[in-house]
Each structure stands twice: as C-alpha cells, then as structure tokens.
Amino acid sequence: MLTAALAVLLFAQAADQPPPEEVFEKRIAPIFKSPNPSSCVQCHLAGVDLKNYIRPSSKETFLSLRDQGLIDLDNPGKSRILALIDMGKADKGAAMIHQKNRAAEIDAFTSWIKACCANGELRSAPKLKVEELAKPPRPVEVIRHARKDQLLESFTNSVWAMRFRCMSCHIEGSAENKKLVGENGERVSWFKAAGPEATLKYLMESKLIDTKEPEKSLLLRKPLNEVKHGGGVKFQLGDEGYKAYRKFVEDYAKIVNDKYEKAADLPPKQTMQAFGTDIWLKIGNTPAPWGDKLVQVKVFAWDATKKTWEAEPIASTDRKVWGQGKLFQHTLTLFAAPGSARAKAWKAKPELPNGKYLVRAYLDDGKLAKDWTAELGAGDFAGEAEVTSAWPAGYGKMTTVDGGKVKKP
Ligand code: HEC
Ligand code: HEC
Incomplete structure (x- = not known):
C-alpha cells in the first residue's frame, strides 16, 4: 500500500515536470557548449x-552536483549551485552587464534541478567516484587570488599607492593634466579621479598592459x-615605483592567462599595506659618491614605550640623486600592517605624527639595473640621520635633512 502510494506521488510529481534529460539538452547543454x-x-x-x-x-551532472553538496534534494530552489550563480546580484554596476546572462543561467538551472529532484531514481542513484566529479580545475586558493576584488586590493597596494x-x-x-590633455588627448x-577601482578598470581595458x-x-x-x-x-x-608596477602587471597577466595552477605558484602575500602621500623628503648637500645614483631612504619612527626606533620602516622613498645639484627629493610611501590602527587611520588620511624619526639611506651601485627584483640592504647602507618633523604635505613644504649629517654610526 505504502509503496504504491509513494509511486503515485512520485508519478504525479514527475508528470507536471518535463523529464530532466529534456530540460538539460534544451537549457544546460547550450551553456556547456557555448564559447562565451x-x-x-x-x-x-x-x-x-x-x-x-x-x-x-x-x-x-546532477550526481556530480549532488555528491559535492551543491544540490538541496528536498528544497531544490535552495541549492548551493543556484546561490553561486546568484552571487553577482548584490554587486551593483558590473552586475547589470551580466544580469541577463545570470538570469538565464538561474532559470535554466532551477528548472532542471527541480526536474531532477522530482525523479526518485536520480535522487537515490549511487555516488559517483571522486574522479568523476565535475568541478573547477583550480584549488580554492587560486580561485580566491583570481577574484576581481582581490586584484583591486593588490592594485590599491601597488600602482595606486605609487x-x-x-x-x-x-x-x-x-x-x-588639463594642459597635457590639450596637447596629447x-x-x-589614465589615473581616474573616481579612485583605484575606476583606474584599474580603465587600465584593464586599455592597451597599456601587455x-x-x-x-x-x-x-x-x-x-x-x-x-x-x-614626462621623461x-x-x-628596480626602484620602488617600478617594482610595484612590474609585480602588479606580472601577476595580472598570470591571472588572466590562468597560469596559476596550485597555491604554491601564487606570489607571496604582501605583508604591509602601502599608502601613497604628497609628503616630500629632501636631502640637500648630498655626499659626492651619491651623484647620479639611485638612493633609497627608509624612515623609522621613534617608539617612545620601548625607547628605541621601530624595527620596520614606517615610510620610504627612492630616486636618482641629481649629482650636479647635490639633491635628493621625493614623496613618501607609508607602510602599516594590515588591520592595524595605523592602517585604519591611513585609509582615511595617510599622515605621519609630529615627532622624532631616523632616516636611513641606501646607495644602489648598479645591482637593481641588473636585477629589478633585488632589494637594497645592510650591504648598501650609506648613512643615517635623525630628523624631527610634523611632515606637512605638499611640494612647497618639504621635510629637509642635511646630507652632510647623514653618517654611518
Ligand atoms: C558578485 C561577485 C561574484 C560572482 C558573480 C560569482 N562569485 Fe564566486 N565568489 C565571490 C566571492 C566574494 C567569493 C568568496 C566569498 C564567499 O565564499 O562567499 C566567491 C567564492 C566562490 C567559490 C569558493 C571558493 C572559496 O573561496 O572558497 C566558488 C567555487 C565560486 N565562488 C564559484 C562561482 C561560480 C561558479 C560563479 C558563477 C556561476 C560565481 N562564483 C560567481 C564572488 C562572486
Ligand atoms: C611631468 C608629467 C608626467 C609625469 C610625472 C608622468 N608622465 Fe606619463 N606621460 C606624460 C605625457 C605628456 C604623456 C603623453 C605623451 C606620451 O605618450 O609620451 C604621457 C604618457 C604616458 C603613458 C602612455 C599613455 C597612453 O595611453 O598612451 C603612460 C603609460 C605613462 N605616461 C606612464 C607614466 C607613469 C607610470 C608615470 C609615473 C611613474 C608617469 N607616466 C609620469 C607626462 C607625464
């Protein structure tokens, strides 16, 4: 009696649904075969x-989704595969472009999943073997790295910070800019007033990245x-600007060409968040050996609690010294650990508090030109000097250090 009743129920359910194979052929297979x-x-x-x-x-297809937990047999409309497809809905702007595509996918999958879930034989079919499951070829670490919001974060930390x-x-x-647009179009x-997201979007669509x-x-x-x-x-x-741009461009190219296969292929996570500023540091009267060479300057803040300089630089900059004028000057990039109080404050406004700082200079003797990935370190140390400053922003308000006082301790 019971089995007969169940059979009638299942038959009744199946009767008002077209068979799953038919829905699949009409609606899912075209997605599979589409080159888009x-x-x-x-x-x-x-x-x-x-x-x-x-x-x-x-x-x-159904068994593969079912076995990966992407189908809710009793609540087909709540299946996780539908949630994955529907993810884009929350995202305004870009969402509109893909809206039609997504609605068609949702619609096709919903009808097909409902038809499958109404089929008792399919519901209880034996599990597929692990190697028969259809899933993304890349591990989750790679999927995460290749997300646009992750790319935007790394862009903000590199090209935008510089x-x-x-x-x-x-x-x-x-x-x-207005003057140069008049002359060059x-x-x-290419830097957009709307911010990093708009700038990244423009660059991704431009011919500036190969x-x-x-x-x-x-x-x-x-x-x-x-x-x-x-601009000359x-x-x-190998300078800080080049390194930041080059690493970003290399990573972007690998992502879009699907070159990352496993987590170990990914570039190391950036340990510090970088913030660009219009705070200028000037070293006048630079020593003769610095003439026309690349000098990198790292700035260390005074830690009043520990009564010593902080171990990691709070800021840095680099530039080729103008030998004839004995002059070094450039804008500072600030660094903070992700999630730290500094990082949070600097998101609104990057600035350095008034106080005592140690300025350490490193002289490049040509190693960066040979290998752009090389870093200047202890072996390139050229001297240091203390400076007290409130670090005002603007070309006309540089914090100045006398090059004659930059000495090895
Ligand atoms: C609006 C943006 C957006 C769209 C569209 C989108 N995703 Fe995602 N996806 C995300 C975000 C953000 C995450 C990470 C957060 C999360 O897991 O919810 C993610 C995570 C994932 C993960 C899990 C990987 C991990 O981090 O554990 C998979 C698999 C996935 N998406 C597949 C898809 C598939 C397949 C589609 C298209 C049918 C899709 N996504 C469409 C934003 C999106
Ligand atoms: C003093 C002004 C000036 C500065 C500073 C400057 N540029 Fe330019 N740049 C120009 C001018 C003018 C052009 C247009 C003429 C040309 O193509 O060279 C240009 C063109 C470009 C182009 C080609 C744009 C296109 O779509 O054709 C790129 C890329 C570029 N600059 C990158 C940079 C980068 C990166 C920096 C900073 C590290 C920089 N520029 C700093 C003046 C400048």
Whole structure:
C-alpha cells in the first residue's frame, strides 16, 4: 500500500515536470557548449566557470552536483549551485552587464534541478567516484587570488599607492593634466579621479598592459623612457615605483592567462599595506659618491614605550640623486600592517605624527639595473640621520635633512 502510494506521488510529481534529460539538452547543454564565459566572470577573472560543473549528460551532472553538496534534494530552489550563480546580484554596476546572462543561467538551472529532484531514481542513484566529479580545475586558493576584488586590493597596494610619482600629469582634472590633455588627448588621464577601482578598470581595458609580455607593457616602458615619454624618465629599473608596477602587471597577466595552477605558484602575500602621500623628503648637500645614483631612504619612527626606533620602516622613498645639484627629493610611501590602527587611520588620511624619526639611506651601485627584483640592504647602507618633523604635505613644504649629517654610526 505504502509503496504504491509513494509511486503515485512520485508519478504525479514527475508528470507536471518535463523529464530532466529534456530540460538539460534544451537549457544546460547550450551553456556547456557555448564559447562565451558564464556570469562568473563578473567577479572571477579565472579559475572557475559555471561550465566546470557541467558534464555531458544530465544524470552525471546532477550526481556530480549532488555528491559535492551543491544540490538541496528536498528544497531544490535552495541549492548551493543556484546561490553561486546568484552571487553577482548584490554587486551593483558590473552586475547589470551580466544580469541577463545570470538570469538565464538561474532559470535554466532551477528548472532542471527541480526536474531532477522530482525523479526518485536520480535522487537515490549511487555516488559517483571522486574522479568523476565535475568541478573547477583550480584549488580554492587560486580561485580566491583570481577574484576581481582581490586584484583591486593588490592594485590599491601597488600602482595606486605609487600614484604620486605620476599623478601630477596623469590624474583627470588637475591643472597640469588639463594642459597635457590639450596637447596629447584624453589618453593622458589614465589615473581616474573616481579612485583605484575606476583606474584599474580603465587600465584593464586599455592597451597599456601587455598580458602576453608583461615587461613590455607601456605602463612600464613609458616611465622608463624606453618608449619616448612626454614626462621623461620617471622610473629607474628596480626602484620602488617600478617594482610595484612590474609585480602588479606580472601577476595580472598570470591571472588572466590562468597560469596559476596550485597555491604554491601564487606570489607571496604582501605583508604591509602601502599608502601613497604628497609628503616630500629632501636631502640637500648630498655626499659626492651619491651623484647620479639611485638612493633609497627608509624612515623609522621613534617608539617612545620601548625607547628605541621601530624595527620596520614606517615610510620610504627612492630616486636618482641629481649629482650636479647635490639633491635628493621625493614623496613618501607609508607602510602599516594590515588591520592595524595605523592602517585604519591611513585609509582615511595617510599622515605621519609630529615627532622624532631616523632616516636611513641606501646607495644602489648598479645591482637593481641588473636585477629589478633585488632589494637594497645592510650591504648598501650609506648613512643615517635623525630628523624631527610634523611632515606637512605638499611640494612647497618639504621635510629637509642635511646630507652632510647623514653618517654611518
Ligand atoms: C558578485 C561577485 C561574484 C560572482 C558573480 C560569482 N562569485 Fe564566486 N565568489 C565571490 C566571492 C566574494 C567569493 C568568496 C566569498 C564567499 O565564499 O562567499 C566567491 C567564492 C566562490 C567559490 C569558493 C571558493 C572559496 O573561496 O572558497 C566558488 C567555487 C565560486 N565562488 C564559484 C562561482 C561560480 C561558479 C560563479 C558563477 C556561476 C560565481 N562564483 C560567481 C564572488 C562572486
Ligand atoms: C611631468 C608629467 C608626467 C609625469 C610625472 C608622468 N608622465 Fe606619463 N606621460 C606624460 C605625457 C605628456 C604623456 C603623453 C605623451 C606620451 O605618450 O609620451 C604621457 C604618457 C604616458 C603613458 C602612455 C599613455 C597612453 O595611453 O598612451 C603612460 C603609460 C605613462 N605616461 C606612464 C607614466 C607613469 C607610470 C608615470 C609615473 C611613474 C608617469 N607616466 C609620469 C607626462 C607625464
């Protein structure tokens, strides 16, 4: 009696649903066969696509999703695979572009999953073998790294943090920019006034990044003046600006070309958050051996509790010394541990408190030109000096150190 009743119930359910195979062929298979990426690309640049979860047949696809916990058999509309597809809804802006695509995917999957869940035979079919499961080819670490919001974070910490080296000419709407746009066209305004997200979006759609040969990107070669640059030489090979841009461009190229296979291939996590500023440090009367060489300066804050200098630099900058004028001057980049009180405060406004600081100088004897990844360290130390400053921002308000006082202790 009971089994007969159940059979009637199941039959009744199945009767008002088209068979799963039919829904699959009509609605899911076209997604699988389409050369176009799915709505996942709104947020995932690589590593995962809806296609990864689809197998050639309705049955295998259903069992594969079921066995991975992506189907809710009793509540098909609450299945996790639907939630994954629907993720993009919360995200305004970009969401609109993918809206049609996503709605079609949701609709197709919902109908098909409902049809499958109404089929007793499918529900209770034996489990697939692990190697038969259809899932993204990349591990979660790689999927996470290839998300657009993660890319934006690394962009904010690199290219955006170094913007003060370029912005006077390249940010939309500044007086200098307006003049240069008049002479060279809108392309000069590649730093967007709306902020890092808009700037990243522009760069991703521009020809300034070469994802096939990242080191040949105009974004690197123009400021090196390897390709004639209206702004002249703005990068030395291996300086802080070049390193930040180059690492970003290399990483971006690897992401979009799906070159990261396992977690160990990913670049190391940045340990410090970087904040660009218009705070200038000037060293006048620079020692003769510094002439026309790249000098890096690290700034250490005084730790009043421990009565010693902090172990990690709170700021740094670097530039080629103008030998004839015996002059070094550039804008500071500030550093804070992610999540620290400093990092939180600097998100609103990066600034250094009035106080006592130690300025340490490092002289590059040509090693950076040979290897842009090299770092200046103890072996390149050229001297140090104390300075007390409130570190006002602006070209006209530089904090100045006398080069004659920069000595090895
Ligand atoms: C609006 C942005 C957005 C869209 C669209 C989106 N995702 Fe995600 N996805 C995220 C975010 C953010 C995370 C990490 C947070 C989380 O797990 O909720 C994530 C995590 C994931 C993970 C888990 C990896 C991990 O971090 O554990 C998978 C798998 C995944 N998404 C697959 C997909 C698939 C498949 C699609 C398309 C059908 C998709 N996503 C569409 C933003 C999105
Ligand atoms: C003093 C002004 C000035 C500064 C500072 C400057 N540039 Fe430029 N840059 C220009 C001018 C003018 C052009 C347009 C002429 C040309 O293409 O060289 C230009 C063009 C470019 C282009 C090509 C844009 C395009 O779409 O064709 C790139 C890339 C670029 N600069 C990168 C940089 C970077 C990176 C920095 C900072 C490290 C920088 N510039 C600093 C003046 C400047």
